[in-house]
Structures are given as structure tokens and as C-alpha cells.
Amino acid sequence: MSLRFNAISNISKENDGLASKPSTKITGIFGESVFTLKTAREFLSDEAYKSLITSIRGGKKIDRNVASQIANGIRAWAESKGVTHYTHWFQPLTGTTAEKHDSFFTLKSDGTAIEEFDGAALIQQEPDASSFPSGGLRATFEARGYTAWDPSSPAFIIETGDGRTLCIPTIFVSYTGESLDYKAPLLKALESLNKSAVEVCNYFDKNVTKVTATLGWEQEYFVIDEALANARPDLVQSGRTVFGAAPAKGQQLEDHYFGSIPERVYAFMRDYEAEAYKLGIPLRTRHNEVAPAQFECAPIFEEVNIAVDHNTLLMDVMSRVAKRHKLVVLLHEKPFAGINGSGKHNNWSMATDTGVNLLAPGKTPKTNLMFLTFFVNTIKAVHDYADILRAAIASAPNDHRLGANEAPPAIISVFVGQYLAKVLADVETRVGHKFDEQDEAILKLDLHRSIPELMLDNTDRNRTSPFAFTGNKFEFRAVGSSANCAISMTVLNTIVADTLRKFKIDVDTLIEKGDKKEIAIMHVIQKYIVESKKVLFEGDGYSDDWHHEAERRGLPNLKTTPVALDAMVTDKAKHLFETNNVYSHTELEARHEIELEKYIKKVQIEARIMGDLAINHILPAAIKYQNELLTNVNGLKAAGLPEVAYASQLSILKEVSEHIQIIHTKVHGMVEARKIVNNIENTRTKAIAYESQVKSAFFDEIRYHVDKLEGLVDDETWTLPKYREMLFLR
Numbered sequence: 001m002s003l004r005f006n007a008i009s010n011i012s013k014e015n016d017g018l019a020s021k022p023s024t025k026i027t028g029i030f031g032e033s034v035f036t037l038k039t040a041r042e043f044l045s046d047e048a049y050k051s052l053i054t055s056i057r058g059g060k061k062i063d064r065n066v067a068s069q070i071a072n073g074i075r076a077w078a079e080s081k082g083v084t085h086y087t088h089w090f091q092p093l094t095g096t097t098a099e100k101h102d103s104f105f106t107l108k109s110d111g112t113a114i115e116e117f118d119g120a121a122l123i124q125q126e127p128d129a130s131s132f133p134s135g136g137l138r139a140t141f142e143a144r145g146y147t148a149w150d151p152s153s154p155a156f157i158i159e160t161g162d163g164r165t166l167c168i169p170t171i172f173v174s175y176t177g178e179s180l181d182y183k184a185p186l187l188k189a190l191e192s193l194n195k196s197a198v199e200v201c202n203y204f205d206k207n208v209t210k211v212t213a214t215l216g217w218e219q220e221y222f223v224i225d226e227a228l229a230n231a232r233p234d235l236v237q238s239g240r241t242v243f244g245a246a247p248a249k250g251q252q253l254e255d256h257y258f259g260s261i262p263e264r265v266y267a268f269m270r271d272y273e274a275e276a277y278k279l280g281i282p283l284r285t286r287h288n289e290v291a292p293a294q295f296e297c298a299p300i301f302e303e304v305n306i307a308v309d310h311n312t313l314l315m316d317v318m319s320r321v322a323k324r325h326k327l328v329v330l331l332h333e334k335p336f337a338g339i340n341g342s343g344k345h346n347n348w349s350m351a352t353d354t355g356v357n358l359l360a361p362g363k364t365p366k367t368n369l370m371f372l373t374f375f376v377n378t379i380k381a382v383h384d385y386a387d388i389l390r391a392a393i394a395s396a397p398n399d400h401r402l403g404a405n406e407a408p409p410a411i412i413s414v415f416v417g418q419y420l421a422k423v424l425a426d427v428e429t430r431v432g433h434k435f436d437e438q439d440e441a442i443l444k445l446d447l448h449r450s451i452p453e454l455m456l457d458n459t460d461r462n463r464t465s466p467f468a469f470t471g472n473k474f475e476f477r478a479v480g481s482s483a484n485c486a487i488s489m490t491v492l493n494t495i496v497a498d499t500l501r502k503f504k505i506d507v508d509t510l511i512e513k514g515d516k517k518e519i520a521i522m523h524v525i526q527k528y529i530v531e532s533k534k535v536l537f538e539g540d541g542y543s544d545d546w547h548h549e550a551e552r553r554g555l556p557n558l559k560t561t562p563v564a565l566d567a568m569v570t571d572k573a574k575h576l577f578e579t580n581n582v583y584s585h586t587e588l589e590a591r592h593e594i595e596l597e598k599y600i601k602k603v604q605i606e607a608r609i610m611g612d613l614a615i616n617h618i619l620p621a622a623i624k625y626q627n628e629l630l631t632n633v634n635g636l637k638a639a640g641l642p643e644v645a646y647a648s649q650l651s652i653l654k655e656v657s658e659h660i661q662i663i664h665t666k667v668h669g670m671v672e673a674r675k676i677v678n679n680i681e682n683t684r685t686k687a688i689a690y691e692s693q694v695k696s697a698f699f700d701e702i703r704y705h706v707d708k709l710e711g712l713v714d715d716e717t718w719t720l721p722k723y724r725e726m727l728f729l730r
Helices: 003-014 037-043 046-058 066-082 121-124 182-201 226-230 233-238 263-278 304-324 363-386 386-392 418-430 438-449 484-511 516-535 544-553 561-569 571-580 583-637 643-677 683-710 723-728
Strands: 085-089 102-104 104-106 113-115 143-147 157-158 165-173 211-225 285-289 294-299 327-330 344-352 467-469 474-476
Touching: 003 226, 003 467, 003 723, 037 046, 037 066, 037 263, 046 066, 046 157, 066 121, 066 165, 121 143, 165 182, 182 211, 182 304, 182 344, 182 363, 182 484, 211 226, 211 304, 211 484, 211 723, 226 327, 226 723, 233 583, 263 294, 263 304, 263 327, 263 386, 294 304, 304 327, 304 484, 344 484, 363 386, 363 418, 363 484, 363 516, 386 484, 386 571, 467 516, 484 516, 561 571, 561 583, 561 683, 571 583, 583 643, 583 683, 643 683
Parallel strands: 085 165
Antiparallel strands: 085 102, 104 113, 143 165, 157 165, 211 294, 211 327, 211 344, 285 294, 344 474, 467 474
């Protein structure tokens, strides 16, 4: 019996004993595996606790002597939880997390065995930097890199089976200081935003001393049976099915969305949620998504750095917990053709240390003017840096999803809803009007009338928009489900920081010329609205009309990753990131190289998988069926029956034979094309060639003929689990 039928026959048995754990009050377990400030108060001295608080809230460096006190406190807490090892947990440019475990155990010079964790081990370690992607920053013989503790993200304990490991969130940099991870640039971008936003906030409230960017991500994912997944080499190696005919029932009945959660998946959800709560991940929502076997979870908003760590951690937790339930979580953006893929909507806003959401309309003219300031500056940032924002979501998996009538198009635009669109239009119509002191009160009153009715969610949603305002936040919908949120958040916070910095310069210039502050602010807001209005779009982003309209407006439509990534290394990008102290020129060039190499490798792997499956799974099954048809036809002929008796068999035989021939020819052509492309030395040229000469030239056509064969070949002969089985059997 094939792996496919073994998997199908065992599904009912796999459900035995998989009931979820008894319900536990969430507040009773929330954060129990995290070294929270409450825990720190219990395990640290006053000096160590105050130093930690100052570092977290004020960004001050921790003295190494005090760090040893903090390390001892963290070790004491961890050991009380059964921990024996610790690791610096970091996020290298592989797209996953990394960790190297060390034990607290050590020997003194006299041979005495002790448990020890000092400040030096907490603050810094030296993993091999040459074995991670570096874009040429590190050669194989230049192996040294450093991980450095990030006190703003609390330490936590990961449970793997019966073992427990203390994880210290860290940044990862090279020996020469360049960032080799996602966290270090994100922290710099957040600090840049804080500085620029505070200076603008002080126009309205001098008490504001800190602005924090917040993030609430929505994680979409598929869940399928482990045995079925393991019987699909393409899922095992690439995370998506490169072949697979559409089932009779897909998502067309729209009966899965928000439907009753299947019991086996529900048990898995409760299990991973419990693990997440212990790690301080504040999950709030779970539900069925649109496609069969697709689901979503979402947390309460957190500060961006913590939210990014939590999302990255959760993806790992989900994958590990799924194994307990003999399930597999698919985080690929497009694991199945013909049904919706998965995204990771990034809901982003800014909040002051005085408790104000800067993207929430207020109740007074003054707070509404502040809202309008940050609202318009965000739109201006997206307009001015749309190409760089597009580059932040570029990847081989996301190329399968963007613009596929399930996700926003590759054209970056902003949706604000009809009410706020009218407010912006009203401000714009004052072009050429010189505001004066008499207008000031009227202008404020106009805004006061227009905006307070828009509190919270008085704006519609536009699922076709990549960047939509949804009441008191912007939702960046185009981020891929497997992506690290840090990439898009680094870019978004940087471009808004840069726009706010320029805004302050423009306003101060007008004030110096004699304008009152509020009038100067309104003049600059008006100017920004006029300059960025072409990025505003309220209609259907899936329509062909929008593509033509976007082209007419001059908006970039960068459809493939190799081309979209070019925006990372333009003079504009280099100036942007260098001015805001986020990336150096060298770091940008390195990241560009890394992302191109990642694209090449992913397409290369998929091409190899297609070839392997076609030659070793598809064609043998088809040829076997071809022989059966031929035997049948010859037998009927030998029996003296007229041709009409086997005309249907001959027709099927001809069709099967044609598909076999085309698949074999196209796979051979793809292999030869890959050989040619592999000889290209320039990474960008090679990536573009892999897209045009391998992926676009062969993938869809080979798939078409394989999927046609799936509909023709005897079901008992077909070895690969089919869509109807993977999506509906659990």
C-alpha cells in the first residue's frame, strides 16, 4: 500500500487520545514562563531591579557588575522552573530563529562542580557568523559574530519534551559591527520613530517624552494531517504543493470561514494557545479562515519589538505543538493552488507615554489636528517610499499570493474610507488659500465636526488594499504569512520617522517666517495631502481597471521579487536608512544580496522537487495506467470486438500519452535551463533569470499537464495525496 493510502487509513486512529487539555484560566498561566518585571522584583536586588527598569524604559546601558546580579536572579528563577541550560535566542537572516544551548554547569579550578550564570554570559556570546547569511559581510574564515542581550524583550523558558531552556532575546552583529539579524535594525528604526514623533507631538503636548510603535499581527496558517503531509515530498521540502488538481469542492461555498472549528484542530489550538500564554503571548482570537484547512489567530496589540519576538516565537511553538497532535502547520504563503493563500496582516499604530493613540481621532480640535498630522504623515511616507515598502514584503512565496484575488496587489496604495477621504479632500480644496488667525478657529471647528464621528471603526474595510486605515490603526495587509514581521516593521517605522522629521523642518521653517504654529501645521498638512493623494485608492485593487489607473498615476507595480528588491539599494533607500541610523550602505547591499540568494534557492529547490516528482512519482503512475489501457485495448482487439468498443479507451490513452510526452520534454527543458542559469555569476541577473527562464517558463505548464494526468489516471495508482484528502481529511 502506498504512503498515500496508509495515511488515509490511519487518520481515524490518529484521533484517538488527542483530546485537548482541561481548561485552565488564562490569567492563571499567563507569563509563567517569562521573566517579567513582577518576577524580576522577586528575584533581583533593588539595585539590579532599578537598573533593569531604567534600561527597559529609558534605553540606558546596564553596568556589567549589575548585569551579574541580574544574571544570578534570572538563573535562580530559571532553576526553580527546572531549567539546566540557557541560550542566546536570535533572529538571523535565514528567516527562522537560532539558538546554541549552554549549561549552567561548570567546573572550578579545583574540580568542584557548580551552577553558574554570570553577567558576561547574559550580555554577550560569540556564535559562528560565517555560517549564517551575511551577503558577503562575513567570509568562511571570518567566523566571529556577537549576540548581545536585548533587555527590552524579557527572557523566557521554552519547553521541549521534558527539557526546559532559558532563552535570552538578543541582537546578532558581525565582528566588525554590521547587523546580521532582523532585531538590531528594528530597534534602531523604533528609536528613530520615537525621536521624530516626540518632536512633532510636542507641538501639541509638551508632556510627551516617548512614542511607542504598536503592532497587532494576524497569523494565517493551514493545518493538515502529518501522514498526508509526509507523503508529499513537495510539502516536506518546500512547504507548498507544486502539483495538485483542484478538488470538486474547494472554498466556493464559503462555508469554512468562521465555521465550526474541527475537533482535532480545536484540540491543537487549545494546546498551542496554552503554550503561548505561558510565554506571555497575548492571543485573543482564533477562527476558521476562508480556505478549507486554513485558520487564523491574533493577539492583543503590543510594542512592536515584543510583538515581533512573540510572532516569531509563536510560529515555532505552533509547529512543535502540531507534532503532538500528528498534524503539520503550513506557514507558506501559497501551499495550495486555486484557494486562498495565507498572509500576516500587520496592524500598526503609535502611542504616546501620555496614553494617546496618535492614529485615533480625538474629541477636541487640538487632538484632531494632532491625529490629522500623524495620519497624513503616514500616507505621505507610504507614497514617497512605496517601492521600499514593496521590497519589504518581497519573497518567492509571497509572489504566489500577491494580486491573486486573495491578497492585495503588488501595487502599494492606501485606503482611508469615504469619511476621511472627504476630510482630506476638504483640506486639499483650500489650495491657494492663505490661512490666517481668523481662519484658525473656523478651521479647527471644521475638523472637529468632521472627525469625532470617526472614532474607532467608523471606516469600512478594503481587503484588496495593501495598506488600509481601519479606525485607529493602519493595516499592512500584504505581509506574507511566513515572513518575519521585523522586515516590514523596520521599513514602515523608518519611513514614517523620516517623513515626520521632514514635517518638523517644514513647519519650523514656516513658523520662522511668521506663521502661527497651528497655521503652519495646516499649511504643511495641506501640502502633503496634495503631494501624496495619488497613492489613495478606495476601489477594487483586484480589478484590471486599477492596474491601468495605477500606471496612469505613476505608481510602481513591481510584480516579482528580484525586481522589487532593487528598491533596497537605490540612492533614495541608502539615504533614508543612513539618515535614520537604521542600515549602513554596506548592510543594505548585504541584505539585497541575501534576499536575492534566498529567492534563487527557493525557486531552485522547487524546480528540483518538480523534476523529482514528475519523473519518480507522476510519470511512473501514468505509464502504469497507460499500460493497463493498452492491455485493455489490445485484449478487446484480440477478442474481435469493433473499434467502437474501445474508442473511449483509445481516447484516454492518447490523452495520457500526450501529457506524459509533454511533461517529460518540459522537465528536461527545465533542467537544461537551470544548468544555464546556474552559470550566471551576478546574483541579481541570476535571480531574474530563475524567475523568467525557469519559474515562469516551466512551472505553470508542467503543473498544468501533471494536474490533468491526476484527473485521468486510476485513483488507486496515483501515489501523491490529493487536495481533497489534504484539505478535508483530519
